[in-house]
Amino acid sequence: MIQLEGINKTFDDGSEALKDINLHCNTGEITVLIGPSGCGKTTTMKLLNRLINQSEGKIYFDDKDITNMNPVELRRGIGYVIQHVGLFPHMTIEKNIGVVPRLLKWDDDRIKTRVNELLNMVGLDPDTYGQRYPSELSGGQQQRIGVIRALAAEPPIILMDEPFSALDPISREQLQDELIRLQKNIQKTIVFVTHDMDEALKIADQIVLMKDGVIVQQGTPEEILRHPADDFVKDFIGQKRLQQVQDIPTVGEVMNEKPVTIAPGRGLAEAMKVMENKRVDSLIVVDGNNTLEGYITVYDVTQAFDNEDQQVQDIMHTFRHTIHADMLLSNAIRMMNELKAPYLPVITEQHSLAGLITRGSIVGYMGDTYPSVRNGVV
Amino acid sequence: MNDYGYLSIFSARANDLLIALGEHMLITFASVMLGCLVAIPLGIFLTKTDIGWIRSITFTITNVFNTIPSLAMLAMLLPLLGIGLVPAIVALFLYSLMPILRNTYAGFTSIDPHIIESARGMGYSTTQLLFQIELLLAVPYIMSGIRLTTVYIINWAALATLIGAGGLGELIVSGLGVYDKPLILAAAILAMLLALVADFSLGKVEKFFFKSAHSTQQQN
Numbered sequence: 015m016i017q018l019e020g021i022n023k024t025f026d027d028g029s030e031a032l033k034d035i036n037l038h039c040n041t042g043e044i045t046v047l048i049g050p051s052g053c054g055k056t057t058t059m060k061l062l063n064r065l066i067n068q069s070e071g072k073i074y075f076d077d078k079d080i081t082n083m084n085p086v087e088l089r090r091g092i093g094y095v096i097q098h099v100g101l102f103p104h105m106t107i108e109k110n111i112g113v114v115p116r117l118l119k120w121d122d123d124r125i126k127t128r129v130n131e132l133l134n135m136v137g138l139d140p141d142t143y144g145q146r147y148p149s150e151l152s153g154g155q156q157q158r159i160g161v162i163r164a165l166a167a168e169p170p171i172i173l174m175d176e177p178f179s180a181l182d183p184i185s186r187e188q189l190q191d192e193l194i195r196l197q198k199n200i201q202k203t204i205v206f207v208t209h210d211m212d213e214a215l216k217i218a219d220q221i222v223l224m225k226d227g228v229i230v231q232q233g234t235p236e237e238i239l240r241h242p243a244d245d246f247v248k249d250f251i252g253q254k255r256l257q258q259v260q261d262i263p264t265v266g267e268v269m270n271e272k273p274v275t276i277a278p279g280r281g282l283a284e285a286m287k288v289m290e291n292k293r294v295d296s297l298i299v300v301d302g303n304n305t306l307e308g309y310i311t312v313y314d315v316t317q318a319f320d321n322e323d324q325q326v327q328d329i330m331h332t333f334r335h336t337i338h339a340d341m342l343l344s345n346a347i348r349m350m351n352e353l354k355a356p357y358l359p360v361i362t363e364q365h366s367l368a369g370l371i372t373r374g375s376i377v378g379y380m381g382d383t384y385p386s387v388r389n390g391v392v
Numbered sequence: 393m394n395d396y397g398y399l400s401i402f403s404a405r406a407n408d409l410l411i412a413l414g415e416h417m418l419i420t421f422a423s424v425m426l427g428c429l430v431a432i433p434l435g436i437f438l439t440k441t442d443i444g445w446i447r448s449i450t451f452t453i454t455n456v457f458n459t460i461p462s463l464a465m466l467a468m469l470l471p472l473l474g475i476g477l478v479p480a481i482v483a484l485f486l487y488s489l490m491p492i493l494r495n496t497y498a499g500f501t502s503i504d505p506h507i508i509e510s511a512r513g514m515g516y517s518t519t520q521l522l523f524q525i526e527l528l529l530a531v532p533y534i535m536s537g538i539r540l541t542t543v544y545i546i547n548w549a550a551l552a553t554l555i556g557a558g559g560l561g562e563l564i565v566s567g568l569g570v571y572d573k574p575l576i577l578a579a580a581i582l583a584m585l586l587a588l589v590a591d592f593s594l595g596k597v598e599k600f601f602f603k604s605a606h607s608t609q610q611q612n
Contacts, residue, residue, distance in 0.1 A: 063513055090515030100510025104528050114514050163514075173513075 015041050016062065016171065016203060021071035023057060023227075031057045032227045035071070039220065041170075042201040046214040049224035050250075055207045058224070059173050062205060063089045075171065090117055093164030093172035093202070097180050099156045101148035107133075107159055108144040114167040132162040136192060154185030161193070165200065174206045178213065190216055211251055215239070223247055236340055240264075265346045266339030268379040269360050269369035275300045278307050278327035282315050285326055289315070298359060299330050304366040306359055308332040336361045339368050343379075346371055401574040408563065413582055416559040419549045420590075422481045424542050427488030432534060434489075435496025436522070454490040462487070462548045466555050480557030484548060488541040495537025499530030532602035539594035546587040560586075 021035040032054045039045035047055035060066040061073060064085040073080050080088055093114075101110050111132055112125040120128075130140040136158045148156055157177060164172050178186045194217055197204065208214055214221050215235045223231045223238065231243040239255065242248045248256065276285055276297045285297060289312055299307040308330040318329045336359050337346055350358055350371075357372040396404035431454075438447050460468070465483045473479035503526060511525050553561035560579045567575035 065509070065513055086515050086517045088515075089513055092513075092515075094510060094513035096506060096510050096513070098504070098506035098510075100504075100506045100513075102507060102511070102525060104525075117515055117520070 015039065015074075015076055016045075016205065017072075017074040017077075018058070018061070019072045019074070021058075021061065021068045021073070023054075023061070023066070024069045030227055032068070035227075035229060037222060037229065037232070039203060039205055041076075041203050043219035044197060044204040044206055044217055045220045045222060046206045046208060046218035047222050047224060048208055048211065048214045048250075049230075051209065052226075053224040054227040055209075055222075055224050056175055057227075059175055059205055059207050062171070062173055063092045063094060090114055090167065091169050091171070093167075093169045095157075095160050095164045095172070095174040095177045097176040099148075099153075099160045101156055101159060101163070103148055106145050106147060107151070108140075110148065110159060111163045111166050113163060114169075118167055120167075128166060132165060135196065136162055152185075153181055154189065157181060157185075157189060158192070161189070161196075165196075165202075169202070171203045171205070174204060176207055176209070179208065179210060186213075193217060211255065215255070223250065236342065240340065263343045263379065264339060265337055265341045265343055265360055265371055266368070268343050268375055269339065269371045270375045271369045273298050273359075273367070273370035275367065276310070276326055277301065278325065278330065280326045281322075282319055282324055282326070282329070285310060285315050286312075286319070296357075297326075298367060298370060299326055300367050306333065306336065306361050306365060306367045309359075333359055337371070338362075343376070347376065396574060398574045398577060401578045405575070405578070409578060409582060412558065412560045412563050412579065413586065415557070416546070416549055416561075416583065416586065419477065419480055419484065419552055419557060419559055420542060420545045420586075423484035423545055423549075424488050424538065426481065426485040427492050427541060428538060430485075431489045431492035431537075432496050435493045435534075436500060436527075438493075438497055439500040450493070454493055457486040458490045462551050463554070466551060470555055475556040477557045479555050480549070480552035480559075484545050484552070487548060488545055491541045491544075492534065492537040495533045495540075496530065499533025500526060502533065503529045532598060535594065535598040535601050539591060539598055542590045542594060543587050546583060546590060550583055 016037075016039040018035050018037040021032055021037075022030070023032040024030050035054075035058060037058070047058055049055050057066055061068050062080075064080065067081075101107075102113070105113075108126075108129050111129045115125045115128060129144070133140040133143060138155065138158065143151070143155075148159070151159065157180075160177065161174075164174075178189050181189065190213060197217075206214075206217065218235050221231075221233065221235055221238050222229055223243075225246055231238060231247050233241075238247065239251065242251060242256070274288060274292045274294050274297055276288055276299055278299050278301060288297060289295065296309055296311040298309050301307055307327070310326055310330050314329045314331070318324050335349065335353055335355065337349065339360050339362070346358060349355070350373075357370055359367060360369040360371055362368050402409065434450065438450060441447065457465075462483070465486070466479070469479040469483050473482060507525065507529070508521065511521050516525065549559055550561035550564060552559055553565050560583045563579035564576050567573070567579065
């Protein structure tokens with residue numbers, strides 16, 4: 015986890031670049047710093063690899079104060095991608111990717127293997143591209159190399175300074191998709207600077223909106239879209255995007271708030287009875303504090319029914335996926351589709367059950383919202 | 393009194409010509425080497441320093457050296473260093489400073505600052521950055537400075553004979569004394585050839601470095 019506490023930065027010419035920045039970036043997430051030019055987003059990022067030093071305040075990586083670390087050592091443990099790519103023109107692609115491993119004195123075989131692995135990861139054939147020079151590649155390919163070069167020595171943290179903004183729209187989209195795909199596997203802590211709201215909404219787990227050296231708002235894309243802190247944020251997001259969000263309901267508006275539940279310590283006969291009464295084929299298991307434990311299906315119960323010693327908790331499955339009430343319904347539907355899940359439990363921050371989103375509840379909501387559908391059915 | 397013509401002189405006085413050529417090359421090589429040893433580090437220092445006046449003063453001084461006529465330069469060094477090889481090399485060394493210094497400076501300032509930034513951001517130490525990135529990228533510029541200087545120094549070295557440093561100039565001057573036209577011409581031709589060969593071969597080296605070092609910065 016990256017933590018910034020009470021950061022102030024005054025440049026030598028007396029201009030105040032950052033004022034009392036407090037920020038934390040979660041491990042394995044993409045934190046996007048966004049704002050108009052001159053807002054201090056790049057300055058904030060460069061504090062993290064100490065290309066710029068703060069005037070006041072502390073920065074911690076996993077509770078280690080980085081001001082006590084050797085900046086050169088520190089940087090070798092952090093991936094760095096910049097807008098202008100910054101590939102070394104006098105080195106082949108292979109050499110470029112292997113830069114940090116070489117600085118870290120990996121042996122040649124290991125570097126070679128890693129370089130090939132990385133090139134394959136972004137769909138560039140090592141035999142074709144390894145020996146080329148950067149100037150022989152297209153802009154999109156160069157930045158792919160820029161990105162995998164940052165990944166080469168497997169740093170836990172990666173800093174990306176407007177990496178895609180100089181690319182044409184098609185390459186940009188592709189690289190964003192690739193980044194999302196890569197991130198699913200590599201789970202790095204990424205700090206990403208951009209001025210493009212679409213890009214931020216697409217890739218961010220957390221968005222940090224900055225203006226004039228101050229953090230204006232920090233939250234998930236969802237939170238920022240739903241509850242913009244002030245007019246500046248609203249303007250920055252743009253009316254169109256705000257409206258789009260307001261048209262789509264959240265999970266919370268659609269979910270079944272009183273799903274049929276059972277406690278883990280109950281017997282199987284009792285579970286069967288509940289299912290019969292409520293006419294459902296599965297039950298959500300919650301403990302006395304309403305904390306979500308898992309679920310049982312009628313199939314599990316009939317399978318284990320003969321064993322009188324068994325309780326609900328013995329045959330219970332845990333949920334692999336849960337959602338929060340502020341998720342957009344469209345996202346929830348997509349999730350259900352991808353997971354082929356008949357329902358998804360909605361939980362609160364404290365992991366207690368808030369409701370259940372089922373196919374039935376979605377159809378019910380649509381019936382209420384779209385009269386034409388209702389008339390058609392009736 | 394001569395027992396050779398314009399062509400046969402090359403065989404008749406081969407020994408004298410070769411010795412003179414060797415001295416000429418030595419003088420040139422020594423002064424250019426010295427020039428590199430001083431001007432390249434100095435040029436790098438000038439790109440790193442934040443103090444503007446050091447930069448302007450250094451450039452002014454080296455410029456002034458180059459404005460002194462070579463004859464006058466040798467005359468001025470005569471009371472200080474006497475005669476022989478040393479004052480000649482010193483004089484020519486002073487001439488070599490400016491082009492190498494300028495080109496080193498230009499080479500370093502021409503490097504895309506984003507390349508430096510990404511190198512620093514990835515954890516190159518200052519020395520590694522200098523030797524593995526900056527110097528390699530600036531080499532084509534530095535090489536062209538060295539090439540330029542070498543050609544000039546070969547020409548000016550002909551005057552070094554006036555303070556007794558030898559070289560091809562000595563044959564020319566002594567040829568003038570006895571009106572030995574073939575000798576004058578032969579020495580002059582050798583000096584020209586030397587300059588052409590140096591220019592050509594250093595040009596090749598420069599091109600090689602330019603290709604490998606830059607593969608031209610076409611990035612945008």
